[in-house]
Amino acid sequence: MAHWLMKSEPDVYGIHHLRADGTNMWEGCRNFVVRNYIRDEMKVGDRALFYHSNVPPIGAVGVMEIVSEAYPDPTQFDPNSKYYDATSKPEKPKWYVRDVRYVETFPRVVTLAEIKEHPVLSVSQVGRKGNRLSVSRVTDEEWAIFMELGHRTS
């Protein structure tokens, strides 16, 4: 089973929204690397860190699970959506989504500052300087560290 980290701005869609919704579509990816992760590489049952970007405290705040196969992102065909893409045609969609299910909110945030200081997490995909991908890979080793830090109670 692979692991992922998925970014969202908490005032747009935060983990509290997913907790309330239970399951939701992860919409709006408009980057080809991320599209390929979502469409081709994720598997049902994979788990992902929910990461809050832009608004402090920035960092990994909880866990969700991938619960659907990839399907075309409906917002790309909706002229009223901010994610509308006039260059994408229904017979050949450019952008895909997965449904995700809420699993848990960490007792504490694993902050970006902590990620950058950590010998292992600092060289992870999300920890590297200049990484702007909204979805990134998390190795098994990194995942275990995130779980430990997110549940630390000392």
Added chain:
DNA sequence: GCCAACGTTGGC
């Protein structure tokens, strides 16, 4: 609000 990083677009 600024700016570094980097993806995308479009001229050639």
Added chain:
DNA sequence: GCCAACGTTGGC
């Protein structure tokens, strides 16, 4: 196919 210009992301 190259690359400059531009737009976006996201940390600070």
